[in-house]
Amino acid sequence: MGTDERQRPAGLTRRVWQVLATADTAMTPAQVRDALGGDWAYTTVMTVLSRLVAQGLATRQRAGRAYAYTAVADRAELTARRMNRLLDAGDDRAAVLARFVDVLSDEDEKVLLDLLGTQGDERP
Incomplete structure (x- = not known):
């Protein structure tokens, strides 16, 4: 039984970063979740986004009550x-x-x- 990319943390992290990298604007966790297909828990997407920021792969800024995230350019x-x-x-x-x-x-x-x-x- 093979491991689905969805089940691997590295696969999800890569997909979240790609969503941010191809976006024309900063995205909230809900927008990222929707772009991934909506099967992911909001908290899971938030955790991945927070880790991307901690790793320096993304930045975030306030967007109302939430944060909006942007991929690091290059x-x-x-x-x-x-x-x-x-x-x-x-x-x-x-x-x-x-x-x-x-x-x-x-x-x-x-x-x-x-x-x-x-x-x-x-x-x-």
Whole structure:
């Protein structure tokens, strides 16, 4: 007897993320559940969405009394969010950032400096 994708947590997580990723707008848990076919318990869908946020794969914002969820756009954003979570977990952001810059290749350091220079020009 084979395991149906619906029964595997990883299968559901993948499907929920795909629903968010293909949506044109942020979605509430009820909307995600409906897009999945409505066979899932609302609380199950909420749990998966909360885990996606905790993993940095989705973001959420208030939508009335509920939250609306959006998939993280791409790998670059996902990596940036992970880096930010690691910075948030440390005691000394400045020390972590200094060490990060110390271990960058010369090429990566130049890219970072160029990006920071561009960012500074765009700030009000």
